[in-house]
Amino acid sequence: MVLHDSRFVHAGGTGDADCRGSQGGARRLFPMRWARMVFGLCLLCGSAGCTELASEGKHMLLSAKQQYDRGRYADANRQATAFLASYQERPESAEALYVRALARIQQQQIDLARADLHQALTRSKRDDLTANSHTQLALIAYHKGHWAAAANHFGLALERYDTGPALDEIVYRYGVALQRVGRWNEAGRQFAKIVRDYRGSPFQIDAQRKLAWSSQYFSIQTGAFSDRGFAKREERTLREQGLDARTIPDRSGGSLWKVHVGKFATYDGAQSTLSSLRPIRSEAFIIP
Numbered sequence: 001m002v003l004h005d006s007r008f009v010h011a012g013g014t015g016d017a018d019c020r021g022s023q024g025g026a027r028r029l030f031p032m033r034w035a036r037m038v039f040g041l042c043l044l045c046g047s048a049g050c051t052e053l054a055s056e057g058k059h060m061l062l063s064a065k066q067q068y069d070r071g072r073y074a075d076a077n078r079q080a081t082a083f084l085a086s087y088q089e090r091p092e093s094a095e096a097l098y099v100r101a102l103a104r105i106q107q108q109q110i111d112l113a114r115a116d117l118h119q120a121l122t123r124s125k126r127d128d129l130t131a132n133s134h135t136q137l138a139l140i141a142y143h144k145g146h147w148a149a150a151a152n153h154f155g156l157a158l159e160r161y162d163t164g165p166a167l168d169e170i171v172y173r174y175g176v177a178l179q180r181v182g183r184w185n186e187a188g189r190q191f192a193k194i195v196r197d198y199r200g201s202p203f204q205i206d207a208q209r210k211l212a213w214s215s216q217y218f219s220i221q222t223g224a225f226s227d228r229g230f231a232k233r234e235e236r237t238l239r240e241q242g243l244d245a246r247t248i249p250d251r252s253g254g255s256l257w258k259v260h261v262g263k264f265a266t267y268d269g270a271q272s273t274l275s276s277l278r279p280i281r282s283e284a285f286i287i288p
Contacts, residue, residue, distance in 0.1 A: 057087050064099050076103040094123035098133055105136070114140055131160035135170060142173055147267065151177035168194055172203040175210070179288070180267035184216040212251060213288035218270040219260040222281045224250070231257035243277070260287070 053061075064079035080100035084093055101116035117133045117140075124130045138153030154174035161167055175190030187210075194207035201207075222238065222245070225231040231247045238245035243261050250256040261277065261284075264270040270286045277284050 053087070053090065053092055057083060057090070057092070060086070061092060061096055061099075064096065064103075068099055068103055071106075073103040073106040076100070077107065091123065091125055094120045094125070094129055097123065098129060098136075101133075101136060105140070110140060127160040131157045134160070138170075138173070138177075142177060145268075145271075147177045147180040150174075151181060151183070168198040168201040168203050171198070172201075172207055175207070179210070182216075182266060210288045215263075218264040218267055219262055219287055220270060220274050220277060220284050221287050222259045222261060222277070222284045224256045224258045226256060228257045231259050234259045241280070 060079055060083040064076050064083060067073075067079055068076035077100055080096045080103065083096045084100070087093060087096070097116045097120040101113040101120065104110070104113035104116065114137065117137050120133045121130060124133060134153045134157035138150045138157060141147075141149035141153060151174060154170055154177060158167070158170060158174065161170070171190050172194050175187045175194070178184075178190065179187035191207040191211045194201060194203055195211065198204060223231070223234055225234070228247070235245045235247045238259070238261060244263070245259055245261050248258055248260060250258060262270065262273055264273070267286065274284060274286055
């Protein structure tokens, strides 16, 4: 095995923003950095039929938000639940459901949080609250590897958000989800948008890398080498084990030679092969 040869270069662990552990990138916790709290209480509501919320109700809802902001998630959950018990017919119940969902996510009560978010969507009368609820549902699906659901909710969220720099993470992850269900052209448009419209974004480098991948399939990279001979040795070793390995030059214009295994139509197919490959190539990862 050549992973310890001085001419081996680990060219995969770049901290890819969409990483779910395979490339060593840091993972954000719920909620994501752009998932702002939505608290337009009825006193800010301009919709027809909106009446003033009782002071007790305002206090309960604001208290739930404050407890969440302080990281006291169990208290936020209880306050939101108390509000819902007394004001379940009020339009603000959608906001209570949303903040309770955020608290439950932090408490790792993911199924309960998902149910709250779906209820919030049925009650929400505001684009920002609807968009944030779709975003949280998208993120839950994303981290569970449910790419079709993630793409659906990210797309619905983006239809309702105003444009702004804080949307770069949504756009990028939307592209990743689209790519992983085989909607390559749509994914490419999202990555191109990151490169074009969000200069300086922490997701720009990863978006550029994904755009540079011109093929519409996934593969597994087992190594990158500065010496072509060592790359070909790795290829032969993998082929002897029945794997469809090949050596290709670095597409970024560098002097590396990379060894790839397989051409997979879906991300899940690549993930399945990666699981069986990991015992012999622990640093292998899926591309793009």
